[in-house]
Amino acid sequence: MIDFNETEAEKILRQTVRDFAEKEVKPFARAWDEEERFPSEVIPKLAALGLLGLRVPEEYGGSGMSQQESTIVVEELCRVDGSVGITVASHNGLCTGHILLAGNEAQKKKYLPRLATGQALGAWGLTEPSSGSDAAGAKTRAIRRGDTWIINGSKTFITQGSVGAIYVILASTSPEKKQKGLTAFILEKGMPGFTVGKHMEKMGLHASDTVELNFADVEVPDENRLGELDRGFLDTLEILDRGRISIAAMALGLGQGAFEAALAYAKERKQFGRAIGENQAIQFMLADSKTELDAARLLIRRAAWMKDQGLRTTRESSMAKLWAAQAGMRACDRAVQIHGGYGYTREFPVERALRDCKLCEIGEGTNEVQRMVIARELLGR
Numbered sequence: 109m110i111d112f113n114e115t116e117a118e119k120i121l122r123q124t125v126r127d128f129a130e131k132e133v134k135p136f137a138r139a140w141d142e143e144e145r146f147p148s149e150v151i152p153k154l155a156a157l158g159l160l161g162l163r164v165p166e167e168y169g170g171s172g173m174s175q176q177e178s179t180i181v182v183e184e185l186c187r188v189d190g191s192v193g194i195t196v197a198s199h200n201g202l203c204t205g206h207i208l209l210a211g212n213e214a215q216k217k218k219y220l221p222r223l224a225t226g227q228a229l230g231a232w233g234l235t236e237p238s239s240g241s242d243a244a245g246a247k248t249r250a251i252r253r254g255d256t257w258i259i260n261g262s263k264t265f266i267t268q269g270s271v272g273a274i275y276v277i278l279a280s281t282s283p284e285k286k287q288k289g290l291t292a293f294i295l296e297k298g299m300p301g302f303t304v305g306k307h308m309e310k311m312g313l314h315a316s317d318t319v320e321l322n323f324a325d326v327e328v329p330d331e332n333r334l335g336e337l338d339r340g341f342l343d344t345l346e347i348l349d350r351g352r353i354s355i356a357a358m359a360l361g362l363g364q365g366a367f368e369a370a371l372a373y374a375k376e377r378k379q380f381g382r383a384i385g386e387n388q389a390i391q392f393m394l395a396d397s398k399t400e401l402d403a404a405r406l407l408i409r410r411a412a413w414m415k416d417q418g419l420r421t422t423r424e425s426s427m428a429k430l431w432a433a434q435a436g437m438r439a440c441d442r443a444v445q446i447h448g449g450y451g452y453t454r455e456f457p458v459e460r461a462l463r464d465c466k467l468c469e470i471g472e473g474t475n476e477v478q479r480m481v482i483a484r485e486l487l488g489r
Contacts, residue, residue, distance in 0.1 A: 161224025186361025190464030203230025210335030312463030359436030
């Protein structure tokens, strides 16, 4: 049975991460955003707190947290800055998560300690310039030559793409099978032919590193093949089920931060001789945001609890992600509206939260894709 109350350990974790975020992230978030600079100085601090190996077992240098605990970490970081939050979420959930899921013992011993302790950041590549939600359209190819694979192609929208050191890349090994012919490979920075392309100029999340990756006859030993041949997409579905819970937590955190800012502003800002929070129009916006964010938190908690029980969460992960992304965006939009003209300026963090939160309606499956997934699950397709 799901317990909707946080355990004492979860409460302590939330407060610990909140204190860290308030001290080490919040004071610098605006500058990082305006400079569009990856905050490399915060990475060792995140590592020291155990936040770069959230679900990695302690034997590999990680924190061994549950899915439930991981969502709390992402939510609290995103409450003050989406860029740092998505860095932690993607590093843990995608690259590290894929190795944790499909890696053999040798691969886990080689890569997980470096990732979990912050010696190396991880990146994960599925999306290509011509294939986003349509994984069957992937054109990056891996051709086997003896004990080596030759990879050619490109990936785009890769988080940690230029600052990472360890990469999990999906490539087509059996093109005739379309998405069912994808295989995952572990690449490392510096491999000949593996280069970083252009940096993406984004609407939000300016301090999150996002780039294109290019592969020109990159030789990858078969020992770096991650998981079974042609099983990369099936493993990816499992990765996305977890990842969508994390993106939901990201949207919740951004919305929660914006809501708290709007609530405080509504109490302090005076117009026509009284606080604007005394106006019913403002009250209704605050009430709607609080209700929708609490509903999102419950959907996230259900999905995370099911994942921790080893249950299949395809529908529940998509439901949490869909609702949280929408609730987060609405909360951020209302927060800007409550701030009025000031909300449209960079002086107040709600403007940045709104820009950052939009990614949650797109990344790891758009809102439309989530509805497709949910409907297919309901119809048993």
